[in-house]
Amino acid sequence: MNVDQDLIRRSLAGEAAAFSELYYRYLDKIYRFVFFKTMHKETAEDLTSQVFIKVYEKLNTFDLTQSFQPWIYQVARNTVIDFYRARHEHTNLDDCWGLPGADEKQQQEQRWDLGRVKEYLEKLSAEQREIVLLRLWEGLSYQEIADLLGKSEAACKMSFSRAIAKIRTEVLISLLFILFTNLK
Numbered sequence: 001m002n003v004d005q006d007l008i009r010r011s012l013a014g015e016a017a018a019f020s021e022l023y024y025r026y027l028d029k030i031y032r033f034v035f036f037k038t039m040h041k042e043t044a045e046d047l048t049s050q051v052f053i054k055v056y057e058k059l060n061t062f063d064l065t066q067s068f069q070p071w072i073y074q075v076a077r078n079t080v081i082d083f084y085r086a087r088h089e090h091t092n093l094d095d096c097w098g099l100p101g102a103d104e105k106q107q108q109e110q111r112w113d114l115g116r117v118k119e120y121l122e123k124l125s126a127e128q129r130e131i132v133l134l135r136l137w138e139g140l141s142y143q144e145i146a147d148l149l150g151k152s153e154a155a156c157k158m159s160f161s162r163a164i165a166k167i168r169t170e171v172l173i174s175l176l177f178i179l180f181t182n183l184k
Contacts, residue, residue: 004068011059019059023052026069029138030076036133037080047083051076069140070147077148120167128163135160 004025010018030051035044054075062071121129127149134140134148142160146153 005064008059008062008064008068019056026072027052030072033073033076033133033138034080036137037077038083043083047079048076051079054079067144067147070144073134073138073140073144073148120170123170124163124166128159128166131156131160132163132167 004022007018007022007025011022027048031044031048034047034051035041038044038047051072055072058075062068121132124132130149131145134145135142140148142153142156145151145156149156151159
């Protein structure tokens with residue numbers, strides 16, 4: 001039995017400390033995931049709290065034969081989708097990068113921090129971007145990503161490989177452009 005399953009069993013048995021440990025194991029990961037979807041600190045904090053409330057309320061529905069990590073990411077993903085639906089925003093829910101009307105200074109700082117990374121990620125499809133973020137930033141396995149997205153492991157590997165190849169090409173083109181511009 002893995003650590004997550006043990007913590008879930010103990011949580012379901014009423015041991016509050018076990019859920020607390022589960023919470024702290026995933027808090028930073030889920031916050032980062034939600035933040036990348038909203039690009040707004042306070043919204044990400046609120047939604048992350050909602051995710052853990054939902055996890056606590058629905059923990060008894062979790063299938064202990066499955067991996068917990070894709071399940072909690074699915075709860076987080078659905079929470080973000082519900083948030084945008086409630087706002088009646090007409091954006092592609094898989095392509096959410098920021099909230100309109102957020103503090104301009106905060107947005108500028110976020111753009112500065114994520115600048116180049118975001119520029120390259122934006123050139124990917126929404127699905128490729130999500131796979132890259134889940135694989136590189138969140139450290140999910142291909143199987144966990146496949147479970148989360150409802151795809152095969154092979155399809156996720158192929159999509160990741162193509163996305164990385166595209167990013168490498170974009171980086172090379174950017175470097176060549178800079179080099180060419182500086183030679184003039």
